[in-house]
Amino acid sequence: MTSTQYHTTEEIRSAVHTAVQRQIVTDMHTHLFAPEFGSLNLFGIDALLGYHYLISELFRVTRLVYDDFWAMDGLAQADLIWRELFVRRAPISEATQGVVRVLTALGLDATAPDLTEAREYLRAQDPMEYANRILDMAGVDVAVMTNDPFDPEESRLWMSGIEINPRYKAALRLDQLLIHWPSACATLRSAGYDVEVGMTGATCDEVRRFLSSWTERMQPLYMAVSLPASFTYPDDTPITRLLSEAVLPACLEYDLPLALMIGVRRQVNPALRLAGDGVARADVTAVEHLASDYPDNRFLLTMLSRENQHELCVTCRKFNNILPFGCWWFLNNPSIIEEITRERLEMLGATFVAQHSDARVLDQLLYKWPVSREIIGRALAETYVGLHHAGRPVTDSDIEADVHRLLRGNFRDWTNFA
Numbered sequence: 001m002t003s004t005q006y007h008t009t010e011e012i013r014s015a016v017h018t019a020v021q022r023q024i025v026t027d028m029h030t031h032l033f034a035p036e037f038g039s040l041n042l043f044g045i046d047a048l049l050g051y052h053y054l055i056s057e058l059f060r061v062t063r064l065v066y067d068d069f070w071a072m073d074g075l076a077q078a079d080l081i082w083r084e085l086f087v088r089r090a091p092i093s094e095a096t097q098g099v100v101r102v103l104t105a106l107g108l109d110a111t112a113p114d115l116t117e118a119r120e121y122l123r124a125q126d127p128m129e130y131a132n133r134i135l136d137m138a139g140v141d142v143a144v145m146t147n148d149p150f151d152p153e154e155s156r157l158w159m160s161g162i163e164i165n166p167r168y169k170a171a172l173r174l175d176q177l178l179i180h181w182p183s184a185c186a187t188l189r190s191a192g193y194d195v196e197v198g199m200t201g202a203t204c205d206e207v208r209r210f211l212s213s214w215t216e217r218m219q220p221l222y223m224a225v226s227l228p229a230s231f232t233y234p235d236d237t238p239i240t241r242l243l244s245e246a247v248l249p250a251c252l253e254y255d256l257p258l259a260l261m262i263g264v265r266r267q268v269n270p271a272l273r274l275a276g277d278g279v280a281r282a283d284v285t286a287v288e289h290l291a292s293d294y295p296d297n298r299f300l301l302t303m304l305s306r307e308n309q310h311e312l313c314v315t316c317r318k319f320n321n322i323l324p325f326g327c328w329w330f331l332n333n334p335s336i337i338e339e340i341t342r343e344r345l346e347m348l349g350a351t352f353v354a355q356h357s358d359a360r361v362l363d364q365l366l367y368k369w370p371v372s373r374e375i376i377g378r379a380l381a382e383t384y385v386g387l388h389h390a391g392r393p394v395t396d397s398d399i400e401a402d403v404h405r406l407l408r409g410n411f412r413d414w415t416n417f418a
């Protein structure tokens with residue numbers, strides 16, 4: 001097949017825009033659950049309004065006492081958030097605009113005075129059919145979940161041999177194991193593993209046995225951990241030993257990448273619960289040490305602080321066993337996505353995963369992906385316009401190959417996910 005060559009900057013911009021809109025995405029990090037997980041599968045208006053991004057915005061505009069909010073049931077919380085953030089004022093923040101986009105995409109009235117219509121719509125949906133429909137509408141073929149083997153509700157479902165919709169894949173999440181070792185150790189002991197909190201004896205082998213058993217059960221695409229901004233490696237904490245003697249060898253054995261998500265400051269304001277986490281700049285040298293000590297391991301890497309993005313790009317230029325991904329959480333805003341994507345394109349070409357949604361509620365795919373597609377498309381278009389000005393003809397196959405790499409191919413190659 002012959003490829004089309006573009007001759008003007010307008011043609012290039014329009015070709016990139018079209019390619020990004022058409023590209024099917026593999027959403028490599030979400031907090032979604034397949035419908036078979038029952039109540040863990042969040043969808044619909046009340047879940048959308050209960051998103052922790054909106055809860056912190058509610059407290060920007062009211063003097064409500066935190067405990068009074070938490071004492072309300074979910075429906076009353078959603079009613080209050082709707083009234084305060086969508087009716088009494090224009091929903092201009094990124095998270096509130098997102099809800100407006102979702103309602104509009106579903107054909108619902110985003111200016112409604114209350115939630116009656118949106119709740120009626122929700123009641124009419126079948127969870128299985130709805131999941132496939134929203135994934136299709138968002139142009140997402142597969143959503144990767146976040147699966148915590150220490151969560152009693154979730155692990156019970158996995159143990160029951162649950163069969164899940166193949167459009168959802170697992171990621172084995174290790175926060176409990178790595179960050180809360182003493183309590184994880186107690187849980188492992190009660191499950192029959194011969195582990196010691198002081199990490200003596202068979203502890204690391206037993207942790208590997210635990211990882212093997214969950215890898216075989218969940219068939220994850222990668223293992224993952226979200227680490228605090230204070231994370232250092234190597235040091236004399238259990239994390240260093242668990243990483244080097246259990247997690248990284250297990251990743252090698254199963255040929256899985258390890259995703260490191262670095263930069264959170266958990267519970268800066270505990271009264272806000274899930275909405276109470278913050279951010280700080282982290283030390284990228286920890287990543288460099290890991291990448292250099294474990295050259296045969298593959299890492300997926302995202303950092304939460306805007307201030308870490310440039311140095312992470314530099315680190316990725318030094319270590320080709322790191323694949324940077326996404327504009328995470330507080331960075332998932334148009335202005336910052338544009339900045340980070342341009343910086344990565346300039347420093348790394350198309351060797352990164354442009355975005356993940358981090359959706360917690362299925363319907364959020366209907367805003368997070370359209371926003372990201374738009375901005376990533378703009379950044380890539382300017383990159384190709386630059387190439388055109390430099391004197392290299394630009395073709396549709398160049399553009400389509402890069403769009404595919406950024407939104408689907410790189411992640412799939414890194415995880416051997418055909």
Ligand code: FIX
Pocket residue numbers: 031146226261274328329358360
């Ligand atoms: O650790 C994580 O995976 C974070 O993305 C979440 O825990 C965070 O609460 C979130 O939802 C960010 O978008």
Ligand code: ZN
Pocket residue numbers: 029030031358
């Ligand atoms: Zn997340």
